[in-house]
Amino acid sequence: LITSATSPGLYVIHIAAEMAPVAKVGGLGDVISGLCKALQKKGHLVEIVLPKYDCIQYDRIRDFRALDAVIESYFDGQLFKNKIWVGTIEGLPVYFIEPHHPDKFFWRGNFYGEHDDFRRFSYFSRAALEFLLQAGKKPDIIHCHDWQTAFVAPLYWDIYAPKGLNSARICFTCHNFEYQGTAAASQLKSCGLDAHHLNRPDRMQDNSSHDRVNSVKGGVVFSNIVTTVSPTYAQEVRTAEGGQGLHSTLSTHSKKFIGILNGIDTDAWNPATDPFLEVQYNANDLQGKAQNKEALRRNLGLSSADVRRPLVGCITRLVPQKGVHLIRHAIYRTLELGGQFVLLGSSPVPHIQREFEGIANNFQNHDHARLILKYDESLSHVIYAASDMFIIPSIFEPCGLTQMISMRYGAIPIARKTGGLNDSVFDVDDDTIPSQFQNGFTFLSADEPGINSALERAFNLFKNNTESWQQLVRKDMNIDFSWDSSAAQYEELYSMSVARARATKRD
Numbered sequence: 001l002i003t004s005a006t007s008p009g010l011y012v013i014h015i016a017a018e019m020a021p022v023a024k025v026g027g028l029g030d031v032i033s034g035l036c037k038a039l040q041k042k043g044h045l046v047e048i049v050l051p052k053y054d055c056i057q058y059d060r061i062r063d064f065r066a067l068d069a070v071i072e073s074y075f076d077g078q079l080f081k082n083k084i085w086v087g088t089i090e091g092l093p094v095y096f097i098e099p100h101h102p103d104k105f106f107w108r109g110n111f112y113g114e115h116d117d118f119r120r121f122s123y124f125s126r127a128a129l130e131f132l133l134q135a136g137k138k139p140d141i142i143h144c145h146d147w148q149t150a151f152v153a154p155l156y157w158d159i160y161a162p163k164g165l166n167s168a169r170i171c172f173t174c175h176n177f178e179y180q181g182t183a184a185a186s187q188l189k190s191c192g193l194d195a196h197h198l199n200r201p202d203r204m205q206d207n208s209s210h211d212r213v214n215s216v217k218g219g220v221v222f223s224n225i226v227t228t229v230s231p232t233y234a235q236e237v238r239t240a241e242g243g244q245g246l247h248s249t250l251s252t253h254s255k256k257f258i259g260i261l262n263g264i265d266t267d268a269w270n271p272a273t274d275p276f277l278e279v280q281y282n283a284n285d286l287q288g289k290a291q292n293k294e295a296l297r298r299n300l301g302l303s304s305a306d307v308r309r310p311l312v313g314c315i316t317r318l319v320p321q322k323g324v325h326l327i328r329h330a331i332y333r334t335l336e337l338g339g340q341f342v343l344l345g346s347s348p349v350p351h352i353q354r355e356f357e358g359i360a361n362n363f364q365n366h367d368h369a370r371l372i373l374k375y376d377e378s379l380s381h382v383i384y385a386a387s388d389m390f391i392i393p394s395i396f397e398p399c400g401l402t403q404m405i406s407m408r409y410g411a412i413p414i415a416r417k418t419g420g421l422n423d424s425v426f427d428v429d430d431d432t433i434p435s436q437f438q439n440g441f442t443f444l445s446a447d448e449p450g451i452n453s454a455l456e457r458a459f460n461l462f463k464n465n466t467e468s469w470q471q472l473v474r475k476d477m478n479i480d481f482s483w484d485s486s487a488a489q490y491e492e493l494y495s496m497s498v499a500r501a502r503a504t505k506r507d
């Protein structure tokens with residue numbers, strides 16, 4: 001097995017279900033690669049453990065190879081073999097676990113949404129820790145993410161620390177409290193956790209169903225550090241309305257719970273070097289941006305007759321959280337206001353996918369609107385570059401990355417004031433906000449008049465004051481959304497937790 005080099009910084013291992021660009025469903029994938037790169041740049045030794053899905057983009061992994069050793073891990077009362085693979089993704093060392101289990105957990109052509117997700121990811125969490133133990137790794141921090149790997153926290157303290165994998169503090173980040181990973185308490189047994197011991201209100205018992213356990217709750221209760229992805233969302237989830245049933249648990253554990261705004265990977269999202277764009281551009285060359293708008297219109301068959309017609313973009317998972325009814329409304333309102341609309345999105349919810357397919361068909365040959373209902377990384381870059389405005393009318397939004405990416409590409413965000421959007425988009429017409437921070441258009445009420453008001457203000461400025469609009473575009477493109485300051489906050493949390501553990505050991 002690969003042994004870990006010594007490093008003057010901390011040794012941090014992330015265990016996660018996604019990592020951009022090889023295995024990305026949404027923001028979690030971006031966060032894993034962005035945060036890990038930033039931590040590595042600060043001098044820490046960072047490694048990542050992922051499931052070896054069949055649908056990984058293997059061509060983006062360098063030096064990919066299987067290790068000689070096979071790791072046996074426990075599930076359902078038996079030991080199963082796991083092949084371990086290793087490779088480098090954007091300079092980061094990544095281990096992949098390939099279970100040899102008859103259920104073919106990661107051979108489904110899909111990352112999530114399988115009937116046995118609870119089993120798949122509780123298996124993975126245990127196999128990942130087993131690998132760290134058998135590889136003799138001595139991390140300072142094990143950082144797990146979302147319900148899929150929140151099992152790591154109770155598994156670590158109940159099973160792996162007693163076995164000798166005991167150098168680490170556990171950090172758990174919840175990227176979205178809507179997804180909690182609940183199941184009948186008896187299902188915990190499969191990965192070796194003691195259901196009887198853990199199915200208690202102060203441990204893993206689901207707050208609304210006493211015979212169910214909740215993986216995210218386990219992550220919160222059993223981790224040393226608990227974070228979520230923006231300060232506003234951290235406040236919202238401590239309330240009964242926003243906490244998705246976990247507000248009381250989060251309040252009990254509030255001393256170790258904090259919201260840190262995500263950054264974006266400014267190398268991957270850089271209009272000046274972006275290989276997906278027809279023309280690279282920067283804040284001093286908005287002509288380049290205009291050429292990308294022209295190229296997208298041509299490629300999608302939209303009218304190019306009026307250069308000044310504003311293009312509104314939207315790139316999102318089409319789920320209720322994202323305000324799908326407001327997205328639908330914004331398409332029609334944009335056309336009424338004389339704009340063009342491009343949506344790139346796909347939905348795991350069949351009735352929403354069907355509804356948007358219907359709208360997409362209506363606009364199939366339309367001069368000013370196009371809906372592309374799939375996941376398409378390269379097209380997403382082109383849309384960010386081509387858009388003048390970008391809408392994010394989320395009902396709730398833990399952090400949101402698309403507002404930051406759009407600003408970096410000079411597309412002005414029109415966003416609902418919630419969660420991380422409230423921490424990163426500041427209205428140009430709000431006098432209470434110092435002008436240097438004003439960067440977009442916001443609205444509060446999650447209804448049609450709400451989004452109309454922001455959209456109309458944006459159209460007014462775009463049409464009537466080109467000079468101010470371009471100034472705003474240049475200002476947004478120069479905002480620092482890199483991971484530097486957020487990674488520094490994680491670094492500080494890690495260091496404080498490690499120092500506390502060492503002080504306790506000395507006492």
Ligand code: ADP
Nearest residue numbers: 026027316317344345374375376380400401402
């Ligand atoms: P969430 O994690 O809730 O999906 P975020 O705003 O945090 O939302 O992250 C969304 C990320 O996924 C962004 O990088 C965005 O560009 C990308 N994305 C969303 N939908 C698509 C799609 N259909 N095609 C390509 N990229 C997409």
